[in-house]
Amino acid sequence: MRPDSPHPRWLLLAMLLAGGAAAQQDDLAQRAARAAAAADWQLAQGLYAELTKQQTDDPAAWYQLGVSTLNAGGDTSQALAAFSRARELGQPAPPVLFGIARAHAQAKDRSAMFAAIDEMVALGPSRGLLRNLQSNPAFEFVRSEPAFAAALQALTPCTSARYRDFDFWLGQWRVVSPTDQPLGRNTVVKTLDGCMLTESWESAGGGAKGFSINYYDSASDRWTQTYRDNTGNIAGWPDLRGGLREGAMVLENLENPQNMSRWTWTRIDSNKVRQMAESSSDGGQNWQVVWDSYYLRETESVPNLAVQ
The missing domain is CATH 2.40.128.20 (Calycin beta-barrel core domain)
Structure with missing residues (x-):
């Protein structure tokens, strides 16, 4: 054995510590998912916030942090930051854009909300996005506006000429x-x-x-x-x-x-x-x-x- 080579005991200890950290992260992700499934949004928000500190490059964790923050009635700017990070890391665009639009809607930022909705429309018809816009109460203040109705029409599949x-x-x-x-x-x-x-x-x-x-x-x-x-x-x-x-x-x-x-x-x-x-x-x-x-x-x- 070379004098400067790590001792096998230290290698084993490092492997055990790494495995333990991974297991803790997996357990944290599972606890966060269970909290979200139970609609315990404040708990979910805290758990996803901790998870994103440990897994800074996990797009799904950042996205769920944004969702749970909004559902918990948290700061919309924090939710927007989480959605933006999720988007940077490659989280699929449709749900992220809806989250961004919803955050702006909850903040009553009409201009930014419609900018996000326009990006959603540019992706093409989507019955999932359509249902979300129709059902989420955050958009109640613009439901009677022609621009919102036009967006719903554009997102409805099979309606083009x-x-x-x-x-x-x-x-x-x-x-x-x-x-x-x-x-x-x-x-x-x-x-x-x-x-x-x-x-x-x-x-x-x-x-x-x-x-x-x-x-x-x-x-x-x-x-x-x-x-x-x-x-x-x-x-x-x-x-x-x-x-x-x-x-x-x-x-x-x-x-x-x-x-x-x-x-x-x-x-x-x-x-x-x-x-x-x-x-x-x-x-x-x-x-x-x-x-x-x-x-x-x-x-x-x-x-x-x-x-x-």
């Missing part, structure tokens, strides 16, 4: 052929808080039934339709994708050049829609009409089912 591209298809319809022969009935409604259209089809004879979901994907900027019927022939109904073309909804599946399909919904007027399907077996050089129908509105009311 693109999500309404297919609204002309909503309703209860009697479906007929171009020669006015009855083909069936269809009901198209909005579901999932406006994020999806669902179609329920039944043929005139009552034997064939089908159901489709239709939704806009903002990431790909495309509409998608998935249709299934009571034949169980999933392969016969591949997903269709597309969007508006000159006011008509055009959804296609072009993956197989020998079996390409294109469906088009055209608004004739507020009470009439044409639905036409075409197929191609030569890579899209030639198209044949395989379905042609007209939707005649049965009722002026358009149901809007809220599906959880």
Whole structure:
């Protein structure tokens, strides 16, 4: 052994001390989490304050310190400092920004509050942030302001104009052929808080039934339709994708050049829609009409089912 090498006993003691410190920190974090879960905010605030002294680079601990400080009715400037530190360390932006907005709201700093809300809106729609802004009493003093209402609208998912591209298809319809022969009935409604259209089809004879979901994907900027019927022939109904073309909804599946399909919904007027399907077996050089129908509105009311 070299003369200047640490004695094995000292190494063992150092390891034991380090392990004990880590165990104490873990115990402190667990106690703080239990206090927060029990809504004992003053205790949680004290424990998280101690934890951030021991773990200065833990973003979650700093964030929870900010939350517990606000919930305990503490100094909003201390909460803001905790949220800022959490943000610097990489805590996810949405909850931190809400905490910052809430702290400014509790301090009645309207300008700083709206600046934080604007940052939240810039992140895109979020039902979680929307619920928090709607339910937290700190924002009561601005609830009637147009700017706050606009922020809530911007945070609400599926409310941009693109999500309404297919609204002309909503309703209860009697479906007929171009020669006015009855083909069936269809009901198209909005579901999932406006994020999806669902179609329920039944043929005139009552034997064939089908159901489709239709939704806009903002990431790909495309509409998608998935249709299934009571034949169980999933392969016969591949997903269709597309969007508006000159006011008509055009959804296609072009993956197989020998079996390409294109469906088009055209608004004739507020009470009439044409639905036409075409197929191609030569890579899209030639198209044949395989379905042609007209939707005649049965009722002026358009149901809007809220599906959880």
